[in-house]
Amino acid sequence: MTINDLDKLAALIKQERNALLSHWRQQVRQLPSAQHLDTPTLNDHIPGLLDELATALESRSDETIPEALSEGSPPARGGLQRVQDGFDIEEVVAEYNILRGCIHDLADTNGLSLQGKPFHIMNRVLDGAIGLAVQTYATQRALEVQQRREEYLAFVAHDLRTPLSAISLATTVLELTLPQRSASAETTQMLKTLRRNVQHLGELVGKVIEENTNLQTEIGIKLERRAFDLWPLVEALIHDFHPAAGTASTQLINKVPDDLVVYADASLLRRIFQNLIANAITYTSRGEVIIGARELGAEGAVECWVSDNGAGIPEERLENVFDQLETDPQKEGGLGLGLAIVKTFVEAHDGKVTVESKEGLGSTFRLTLPARPR
Numbered sequence: 417m418t419i420n421d422l423d424k425l426a427a428l429i430k431q432e433r434n435a436l437l438s439h440w441r442q443q444v445r446q447l448p449s450a451q452h453l454d455t456p457t458l459n460d461h462i463p464g465l466l467d468e469l470a471t472a473l474e475s476r477s478d479e480t481i482p483e484a485l486s487e488g489s490p491p492a493r494g495g496l497q498r499v500q501d502g503f504d505i506e507e508v509v510a511e512y513n514i515l516r517g518c519i520h521d522l523a524d525t526n527g528l529s530l531q532g533k534p535f536h537i538m539n540r541v542l543d544g545a546i547g548l549a550v551q552t553y554a555t556q557r558a559l560e561v562q563q564r565r566e567e568y569l570a571f572v573a574h575d576l577r578t579p580l581s582a583i584s585l586a587t588t589v590l591e592l593t594l595p596q597r598s599a600s601a602e603t604t605q606m607l608k609t610l611r612r613n614v615q616h617l618g619e620l621v622g623k624v625i626e627e628n629t630n631l632q633t634e635i636g637i638k639l640e641r642r643a644f645d646l647w648p649l650v651e652a653l654i655h656d657f658h659p660a661a662g663t664a665s666t667q668l669i670n671k672v673p674d675d676l677v678v679y680a681d682a683s684l685l686r687r688i689f690q691n692l693i694a695n696a697i698t699y700t701s702r703g704e705v706i707i708g709a710r711e712l713g714a715e716g717a718v719e720c721w722v723s724d725n726g727a728g729i730p731e732e733r734l735e736n737v738f739d740q741l742e743t744d745p746q747k748e749g750g751l752g753l754g755l756a757i758v759k760t761f762v763e764a765h766d767g768k769v770t771v772e773s774k775e776g777l778g779s780t781f782r783l784t785l786p787a788r789p790r
Contacts (some may be wrong), residue, residue: 422537425528426473432522433466440518444511449503460497462515471517473534498553500767508553514545560697584614586659639681639764643788646720647674649682650707653689657697666700668693671708678709678718679788684761691754692722692781699779700726716787723780729773737771758783 429436441458444450450458498508519538523530530538587610647670654661654668661668678685689707696705709720729737738759762769762783773779 421528422476422534423471425523425534427451427469427529428522428526428528429466429470429473429519433463436466436518436522437462439521440511443514443518447503447507447510449498449501449507450511451502452493455500457497462511465515465541469538472537472541473562476537498549503553505550505553508549509546511670512542512549516542536537580614580617582656582659584611587611587614611692639684641679641681641765641788643677643679644682644719645674646676647672647687648676649686650689653686653693654707657693661705665702666697667704668697669704669706669726671706672720673709676709676711676718678720678785680765680785684764685785688783689720691720691758695754695781696722696724696726696779699728700724701717703778712784718785718787719782720785721780721782723778725778728775728777728779729771730775734771734773738769 437459440462441455442713444458503511514537520530523534528534587607590607650670650672654670657668693705693707703725705722705724707720709718712719713718738755758781759769762785766786767784769781769783771779771781
């Protein structure tokens with residue numbers, strides 16, 4: 417191919433860019449992740465890539481692929497967008513190879529042969545684009561995985577605070593109720609050791625939460641659903657919360673029907689109720705916290721609720737009460753994760769959580785759990 421033919425190919429790519437893109441889109445839409453994308457989103461960076469290829473042909477660029485990669489121009493090259501579009505790594509590579517084939521077809525149709533210099537230039541531009549896109553895509557995916565793991569760790573650490581508080585309160589009760597003369601030196605020492613270690617664990621958990629509460633990504637949750645009785649789960653939680661509730665003179669009442677069966681992840685549902693009950697106890701001094709549930713019609717969906725007659729939530733906070741990092745300015749020590757965890761876990765079940773509250777009268781948190789698929 418002559419130098420003049422290089423100019424012809426560059427001009428052809430510019431003149432036929434829209435037709436070239438249309439031909440490319442027809443084939444790319446066969447990729448599963450591309451089928452739902454509108455034209456501007458699908459095009460993304462490809463028009464600019466065609467312009468870059470035309471410029472490289474016109475300048476007779478002898479740059480090698482490693483040299484192009486070292487320049488890093490442009491750095492993202494579609495990788496970030498394709499992460500958002502839901503592409504997998506094979507689809508990211510495929511869209512560039514489809515473009516390569518479309519350029520070959522365009523050249524053949526117009527009597528131009530892609531051999532020698534133009535072949536080298538096209539491969540340098542497209543292979544460089546593939547390398548940058550794959551690198552960006554892989555880096556972004558790795559960051560997302562890391563963020564999900566860190567956020568999950570923060571959620572778990574937050575939920576550890578409640579049983580640790582219960583253990584600490586139980587230790588205090590034992591220290592106060594055991595008569596000084598009947599408690600042996602060994603028992604007294606064991607209680608002190610228990611208190612010291614619980615305090616240490618609480619500090620470690622606090623550090624984990626503080627280091628990870630700035631994450632905004634959604635965590636990936638794998639559900640292990642099964643059918644089980646809800647009453648025993650709630651009754652066990654009431655027993656676990658007894659030290660904390662007793663300190664606050666708060667009565668916990670289980671109004672879940674003893675024959676009610678739910679279809680859910682038992683571990684996550686326990687953590688949902690754990691956060692709602694802990695939250696209710698915090699705002700209900702010398703009152704009642706009622707945990708209830710009922711079936712919604714014959715389809716088998718279940719509505720659960722935790723209600724209290726405590727302080728209630730100011731109207732201006734209701735809209736954002738489930739937001740991560742949303743804390744009550746009147747309560748020190750909260751990190752705004754409890755109700756965010758509830759919302760995340762309920763929605764992972766394809767359910768919904770809502771709140772009704774009046775200042776001075778109390779709050780009711782309701783959540784729905786869909787029926788077991790038939």
